[in-house]
Amino acid sequence: MKAEILTIGDEILIGQITNTNSVWIAQELNLIGIKIVHMASVADDEAAIVNAFNNAASRADLVFITGGLGPTKDDITKKTFSKYFNSELVLDEKVLAHVSSFFIKRGKEVTEINRNQALVPKDCTVIHNPNGTAPGMWMKKENTVFISMPGVPYEMKAMMAETILPKIKSENALPHIYHKTVLTNGIGESALSEMIEVWEDNLINSNIKLAYLPQLGVVRLRLSSTGPDKEALIKNIENEIEKLKGIIDTYIFGYENYGEETPSLAEIVSQLLREKKQTIALAESCTGGYISSMLTGIAGASEVFKGAIIPYTNEAKHELLEIDEALFNSVGAVSKQCVEQLAQNVLKKFGSDFALSVSGIAGPTGGTDEKPVGTVWIAVASKEKTLAFKFIFGDNRQRNIVMTSNYALNTMRKFILKSL
Amino acid sequence: MKAEILTIGDEILIGQITNTNSVWIAQELNLIGIKIVHMASVADDEAAIVNAFNNAASRADLVFITGGLGPTKDDITKKTFSKYFNSELVLDEKVLAHVSSFFIKRGKEVTEINRNQALVPKDCTVIHNPNGTAPGMWMKKENTVFISMPGVPYEMKAMMAETILPKIKSENALPHIYHKTVLTNGIGESALSEMIEVWEDNLINSNIKLAYLPQLGVVRLRLSSTGPDKEALIKNIENEIEKLKGIIDTYIFGYENYGEETPSLAEIVSQLLREKKQTIALAESCTGGYISSMLTGIAGASEVFKGAIIPYTNEAKHELLEIDEALFNSVGAVSKQCVEQLAQNVLKKFGSDFALSVSGIAGPTGGTDEKPVGTVWIAVASKEKTLAFKFIFGDNRQRNIVMTSNYALNTMRKFILKSL
Numbered sequence: 001m002k003a004e005i006l007t008i009g010d011e012i013l014i015g016q017i018t019n020t021n022s023v024w025i026a027q028e029l030n031l032i033g034i035k036i037v038h039m040a041s042v043a044d045d046e047a048a049i050v051n052a053f054n055n056a057a058s059r060a061d062l063v064f065i066t067g068g069l070g071p072t073k074d075d076i077t078k079k080t081f082s083k084y085f086n087s088e089l090v091l092d093e094k095v096l097a098h099v100s101s102f103f104i105k106r107g108k109e110v111t112e113i114n115r116n117q118a119l120v121p122k123d124c125t126v127i128h129n130p131n132g133t134a135p136g137m138w139m140k141k142e143n144t145v146f147i148s149m150p151g152v153p154y155e156m157k158a159m160m161a162e163t164i165l166p167k168i169k170s171e172n173a174l175p176h177i178y179h180k181t182v183l184t185n186g187i188g189e190s191a192l193s194e195m196i197e198v199w200e201d202n203l204i205n206s207n208i209k210l211a212y213l214p215q216l217g218v219v220r221l222r223l224s225s226t227g228p229d230k231e232a233l234i235k236n237i238e239n240e241i242e243k244l245k246g247i248i249d250t251y252i253f254g255y256e257n258y259g260e261e262t263p264s265l266a267e268i269v270s271q272l273l274r275e276k277k278q279t280i281a282l283a284e285s286c287t288g289g290y291i292s293s294m295l296t297g298i299a300g301a302s303e304v305f306k307g308a309i310i311p312y313t314n315e316a317k318h319e320l321l322e323i324d325e326a327l328f329n330s331v332g333a334v335s336k337q338c339v340e341q342l343a344q345n346v347l348k349k350f351g352s353d354f355a356l357s358v359s360g361i362a363g364p365t366g367g368t369d370e371k372p373v374g375t376v377w378i379a380v381a382s383k384e385k386t387l388a389f390k391f392i393f394g395d396n397r398q399r400n401i402v403m404t405s406n407y408a409l410n411t412m413r414k415f416i417l418k419s420l
Numbered sequence: 421m422k423a424e425i426l427t428i429g430d431e432i433l434i435g436q437i438t439n440t441n442s443v444w445i446a447q448e449l450n451l452i453g454i455k456i457v458h459m460a461s462v463a464d465d466e467a468a469i470v471n472a473f474n475n476a477a478s479r480a481d482l483v484f485i486t487g488g489l490g491p492t493k494d495d496i497t498k499k500t501f502s503k504y505f506n507s508e509l510v511l512d513e514k515v516l517a518h519v520s521s522f523f524i525k526r527g528k529e530v531t532e533i534n535r536n537q538a539l540v541p542k543d544c545t546v547i548h549n550p551n552g553t554a555p556g557m558w559m560k561k562e563n564t565v566f567i568s569m570p571g572v573p574y575e576m577k578a579m580m581a582e583t584i585l586p587k588i589k590s591e592n593a594l595p596h597i598y599h600k601t602v603l604t605n606g607i608g609e610s611a612l613s614e615m616i617e618v619w620e621d622n623l624i625n626s627n628i629k630l631a632y633l634p635q636l637g638v639v640r641l642r643l644s645s646t647g648p649d650k651e652a653l654i655k656n657i658e659n660e661i662e663k664l665k666g667i668i669d670t671y672i673f674g675y676e677n678y679g680e681e682t683p684s685l686a687e688i689v690s691q692l693l694r695e696k697k698q699t700i701a702l703a704e705s706c707t708g709g710y711i712s713s714m715l716t717g718i719a720g721a722s723e724v725f726k727g728a729i730i731p732y733t734n735e736a737k738h739e740l741l742e743i744d745e746a747l748f749n750s751v752g753a754v755s756k757q758c759v760e761q762l763a764q765n766v767l768k769k770f771g772s773d774f775a776l777s778v779s780g781i782a783g784p785t786g787g788t789d790e791k792p793v794g795t796v797w798i799a800v801a802s803k804e805k806t807l808a809f810k811f812i813f814g815d816n817r818q819r820n821i822v823m824t825s826n827y828a829l830n831t832m833r834k835f836i837l838k839s840l
Binding site for chain 1: 438493
């Protein structure tokens with residue numbers, strides 16, 4: 001089955017609102033094997049809406065419409081909907097009772113404008129809105145079902161979950177669909193694609209689609225497959241992921257399972273520490289608190305995160321973390337020696353099981369021929385062992401900070417797992 | 421002028437990525453008086469892309485396309501673009517030089533796949549991509565200009581700001597439009613709207629539109645006006661802002677001028693310190709590095725930011741910042757006494773001119789009847805003076821961290837300006 005998602009509202013077109021409804025609906029439909037072929041946003045304008053309806057009908061079996069159902073004059077979806085279906089608006093007593101109780105419960109009077117919310121096209125199937133006053137509408141034209149819902153996310157979501165998705169599932173024999181995403185760090189998109197080219201070319205024989213989803217310091221590889229047998233799909237994709245591990249195992253730091261959020265490197269490291277009941281402390285120079293804020297953004301951070309020192313000047317590195325002053329004039333603060341000392345000393349200061357340190361040139365200025373902007377040293381330490389690594393990222397400050405943070409967290413992940 | 425925004429990529433249609441590019445582009449176009457009539461998202465599929473191009477051409481003068489320009493096989497926008505314009509792909513030497521230098525700078529080899537990034541339709545105007553390897557493409561078909569950009573937001577934004585928007589403005593006689601945004605902290609959206617109700621109702625007489633743009637801990641008020649005389653527009657808006665200052669001066673921390681990025685509180689504080697050649701140090705407990713990362717995200721941070729300590733445990737507060745241990749059992753770490761000591765001691769440790777400290781309960785757990793989740797103490801200190809303030813925010817951890825950071829930075833701004 002093919003679906004289209006249509007959002008109606010001027011506030012989307014002027015960029016005042018981010019369209020999160022479409023993302024949520026798309027995720028829910030994917031989970032039940034419905035393919036979204038198109039998404040569109042149009043203004044509160046009759047001609048634009050009718051045109052969008054016609055285009056949607058030409059390519060989709062199901063059209064999910066949100067927005068434009070409010071009681072004010074700028075909301076014209078319902079009027080346009082009934083016109084499109086040549087179905088006059090009639091008062092629905094059940095909806096009117098719901099609308100009335102809604103206002104009475106809140107100690108408010110039911111006005112004429114509110115009563116109009118109970119008008120629906122004569123031939124439509126009404127979708128109950130448990131969280132609001134605008135009813136949903138389900139109508140069929142030729143082979144396409146149109147489903148109109150309010151734009152308020154929590155009203156729309158309740159209607160989808162309670163009525164619309166169950167109705168679609170019960171009325172249709174849907175194919176199964178399965179995705180799994182492989183998370184990698186330490187290699188760029190194009191180098192990765194060259195490494196896995198032969199494997200990728202063979203995926204077509206397994207009926208699997210591959211997508212590259214690059215982020216800063218992370219490339220996600222999503223494998224998707226559709227078919228009649230769910231177990232076979234899962235087995236097929238897991239089988240291909242096993243083969244992929246044989247090629248790029250060293251770069252894989254996690255997986256995003258079907259229907260779940262992508263775990264961040266900070267979450268993966270925190271989870272590892274939590275399982276082992278171990279703790280971490282940080283000495284962040286060039287990342288200036290970014291890694292700490294990623295780790296402390298996670299609920300329950302205090303179980304694993306002891307704290308950090310951000311010694312942004314050489315003076316602070318010396319005074320707060322006892323970095324040998326002679327070192328600044330010899331190898332400099334962006335060096336193996338400096339990050340090693342930072343990691344070892346912050347480990348002692350906080351009495352943590354692990355320590356992570358970074359020192360680098362985030363940019364845009366401060367680079368030299370020998371150490372260009374983007375040069376970063378990362379060290380990891382435990383009581384037994386200290387290891388340091390050098391990286392050269394780009395010339396954009398913000399990107400360098402995020403990339404350094406992801407590389408540092410993945411280095412720590414491997415260190416905790418003793419795979420460095 | 422009418423515009424359409426088209427995003428290409430399976431990851432949008434399966435709901436894996438929220439479409440933030442469209443929002444940003446819509447905002448930028450609105451700022452220069454261009455109306456967005458349609459937004460659409462389509463799959464990495466030739467027929468779907470061509471169909472979307474045709475539909476867009478039928479209603480828009482400008483079509484902004486993002487996505488599908490990566491070097492991998494799933495990205496087919498460029499191939500489809502050249503086919504649509506009957507313009508063969510040729511190697512662009514300038515782009516190739518840029519792509520090559522991009523990889524060489526990072527110590528990487530230029531592979532065949534990378535070289536292919538320098539292929540562009542023969543008849544297109546190439547848009548330089550300063551932050552990446554995929555060039556943008558500008559082509560006209562009949563009366564519609566098509567502009568194709570990469571989907572990576574920071575690459576797209578730089579190309580829009582540096583090349584595309586200036587080109588559109590120089591080639592078209594757009595109506596004058598002027599915006600100025602007033603930045604406030606310390607008051608919520610509805611309380612603010614009640615305070616300024618009379619002033620707001622009068623704006624209609626000055627042909628000014630007002631928009632409330634709430635963020636975490638910050639409410640922005642955007643005044644916009646369109647007309648034939650640019651100087652009159654500016655004078656008119658400045659005049660109304662003067663009146664507004666008479667009502668809510670204490671909450672205003674800055675302004676966003678027409679066509680500029682919103683200055684963050686971190687930028688405003690950094691700029692103040694830079695002008696005064698003064699420095700800051702932080703002791704961040706509940707914000708866990710978030711404020712430091714905001715300050716160090718700004719180029720040249722090392723001139724004003726000496727460093728920070730993130731003492732996430734009571735033990736660390738005592739050992740690294742000499743917080744009186746008795747205090748933890750009496751008033752607790754989330755207290756006036758604790759943040760005052762944190763600010764005073766971190767000031768001494770780093771030898772900075774100012775210090776900022778925070779201690780609170782970010783949540784979701786850890787609250788008590790007396791100190792619910794969201795309770796935060798903020799202190800500011802100089803050699804002469806220490807002041808502390810208590811706030812109670814909400815029950816969402818991420819929101820509490822961001823709100824605390826914005827309130828803390830605004831408190832520091834007022835302290836530097838001696839207006840506390």
